[in-house]
Amino acid sequence: MARTRKEQAEWRREQLLDAALTVFAAKGVDGASVKDLAAAAAVTPGLLYRYFDSKEALVQALLAERGFLPRLRELLTADHGARPARQVLTELLEAFDRLLADNADLVAVFFGTTRARAGLAELMAEGQGLVGGFLTARVAAGELRPHDVATAAKTLLSVVAVNRGMGIPVDVVRLVDLLFPEEG
Structure with missing residues (x-):
């Protein structure tokens, strides 16, 4: 054809x-x-x-086209309805971890480059901004306590990415619980 x-x-x-x-x-x-x-x-x-x-x-x-950002955008722009933030965050991080696991070659490229650091920083900042925007919205809705959303977003994504890059499993539920403990 x-x-x-x-x-x-x-x-x-x-x-x-x-x-x-x-x-x-x-x-x-x-x-x-x-x-x-x-x-x-x-x-x-x-x-x-x-x-x-x-x-x-x-x-x-x-990295921009085949990396995690398109999937992260999709996950965070989906209608989450009345689902709790903790559930959405857990699903998001589990999906991110699966994406990294399923794309080991891409993870190797991401962690193996030193020449394109500025562009990598932009990609990471966009991903962190997406997660930070979600957290900000949930703080504004009163569902999460006020906190430094930029640091929380960076921590969540970095822990999953670094552990996956090193081949170390991460317990996403415990990670979310660590950052957002149940308030009594």
């Missing part, structure tokens, strides 16, 4: 992202060259540069 130019370009871009994930997971971001990436995708380095300005831009695209 013939493809339009746009469909062909989208397919090629996805192929480049697939190849990059494989190469970055095997060699690390810093250890992989543009030549390695192009060879894995069976393209020339010049073609790779038509889609991505640099290796760092490729890393950013990979």
Whole structure:
């Protein structure tokens, strides 16, 4: 079946992202060259540069498009109805942990890059902002006690991510309980 130019370009871009994930997971971001990436995708380095300005831009695209942010946005924009914040947070963190477990190569890329730190910081800040916004709304509704939502969001996501990156299971229920103990 013939493809339009746009469909062909989208397919090629996805192929480049697939190849990059494989190469970055095997060699690390810093250890992989543009030549390695192009060879894995069976393209020339010049073609790779038509889609991505640099290796760092490729890393950013990979993490932004295939990382946890799209799923986190989906989870936090869903209608949670009258469900308790603790339940929503537990489900959110369990889903985040599963996402990380199911995408070990992506986790390796995330923890293995030193070249694109500024972009990584932006991605992490957006994720923390999403969780912080949820916490802020629940504090305003009187469901959670007032607290430093930015630090709580950073702590929740970081504990899950770091433990998953190290292969250490995290008890999400206990983590939520630790940050948001039952008030008597």
